[in-house]
Amino acid sequence: MENAVLLNAIIENAIDGIITIDDRGLVESINPAACSLFGYTPGEVIGKNISFLMPPPDRTHHDEYIQRYQHTGVPHIIGIGREVKGLRKDGSVFPFMLGVSEVTLSGRKIYAGFIHDLSQQKRAEEQLKDYATHLEEIVDERTFSLQESVEALQNAKEEVSLSLEKEKELSQLKSRFVSMASHEFRTPLSAIQLSASLIDKYAQPFKSEHIAKHVGKIKNAVGNLTTILNDFLSLEKLEAGRVEPSFAPFDLVKLSEEITEEMQMVAKQNQHIIYQHTGKESVVTLDQNLLKNCIFNLIANAIKYSGENTFIEFNTEITGNAITIVVKDNGIGIPEKDQKHLFEPFFRAHNTGSIPGTGLGLNIVARYTHLMNGSVDFKSIVNQGTSFTILFKRHE
Structure with a gap:
């Protein structure tokens, strides 16, 4: 009972x-x-x-x-x-x-x-669906806006290259542009990047593919714009004579391994960066930050201009009289008629198509290398790949 x-x-x-x-x-x-x-x-x-x-x-x-x-x-x-x-x-x-x-x-x-x-759950699902749709619209708007900004920067670059006749006028215009870019673009870009990261974090419990896809679009667009700004800022500092190398001993192998690990994270699907060092020594005396920027640029280009399921070779060698750094890919290569212009600012090979870029990276690599009393050379064959070599002579 x-x-x-x-x-x-x-x-x-x-x-x-x-x-x-x-x-x-x-x-x-x-x-x-x-x-x-x-x-x-x-x-x-x-x-x-x-x-x-x-x-x-x-x-x-x-x-x-x-x-x-x-x-x-x-x-x-x-x-x-x-x-x-x-x-x-x-x-x-x-x-x-x-x-x-x-x-x-x-x-x-x-x-x-x-x-x-399940009424409340279904209402929540509908709200999430509406939120995802709304977010997609916002992302599309932001992506379009960012694309317009990239196109505006690209157009500005072309106008600068074609219209300026004197070096003084070019320097003044770039200074104004860099100042504007630093103040007008960096703050909103940081806000967009932070907002995208927060959206990604708060949306994780919902496991929405749409949210993840469009948040990824925002982050990639912001990354492209940030790279453009960094290239312009680096160029402006170089031409203003504000870059002075600071030579100090550091472990080249350790730096190279760190760079390899970091760049592997942004590589394409099944794209592998293979690093190898030759020589018993590992410590060199150079400007670590400038050298890191050079290697980053070369590996980033190898990633960008190579396809998926490929290997990128990254080698360092220290001998009694030289320090050699080689980055080799098997990507699209550089047309022979374009090779003589490769290190010029704003120059891009004719076979790059829609691959994003400013045409400043290799110019910065060459100038940073020369500041450290080194030289940079390359070999390239269209559709077979490109190999860049940075060489520093050692003096006893």
């Missing part, structure tokens, strides 16, 4: 709805939670066929399920985790998760349905 009272109390106070029916589909009991979900009183439900709580087409199919059960002895569904729809007294339809258990009582079979309302 005490167990029956306890069981009844549990059913009456359950958060989820519980309905029991006989093998003909007639309702025998309904708890308060189920009454609240469907909007009926117990008297309006008990004795009626459970199908009246179902919207079409489930209602029309229900009798077929009952007939099938009476002939086969196998119920339509026993178990947990089926999502179905219910019909309220006011005519509205709501989703719920249905679990059905078969119980044998006094020689007859009774089926207990456990009803968990």
Whole structure:
């Protein structure tokens, strides 16, 4: 008796709805939670066929399920985790998760349905879907805006190259541009980058592919713009004579391994950077920051102008009289007619197509190398690849 009272109390106070029916589909009991979900009183439900709580087409199919059960002895569904729809007294339809258990009582079979309302979850899913759609629109707008900025910078570069006749005028114009870029672009770019990272973080619980895809677009666009700004700032400092090498001993192998690890993270799919050092020595005396910038530029170009599933060779060698750094790829190569212009500022080979770039990276590499009393050379064949070599002579 005490167990029956306890069981009844549990059913009456359950958060989820519980309905029991006989093998003909007639309702025998309904708890308060189920009454609240469907909007009926117990008297309006008990004795009626459970199908009246179902919207079409489930209602029309229900009798077929009952007939099938009476002939086969196998119920339509026993178990947990089926999502179905219910019909309220006011005519509205709501989703719920249905679990059905078969119980044998006094020689007859009774089926207990456990009803968990999914209305709030579905509303949240719809809100998330609307949010994702809205976010996609925002991302598209931001991406378009960033693309316009990149195109504006590219156009500005072409105008500078074509219209300026005197070095003084070019220097003045670049100074104004660098000042504008530093103040007008860096602050919003940082805000966009931070916002994209926060969106990525807060959207992780939703596991939305759309959000991840468009956040990735924002980060890539910001990265391209940041590279452009850095190239222009580096060029401006070089031409203003504000770059002075600071020579100090450091471990070239350790630096190269760090660069390899960092650049591998931004490599294309199945693109592998293979680093190898030759020589017993590893310590050199150069400007570590300038050299790091040079190697970064060369490996970044190798990644950019090589395809997926390729290898990029990165080698360093220290001998008694020289320090040699080689970066080799098997990418698109450089047309022979363009090779004599390769280290000129703003120059880009004619086969680069839509691959983004400023045409400043190799010019900066050459000038940084020369500041450290070194030289840079290359060999290239179209569609076979390019090899860049930086050489520093050692003086005892």
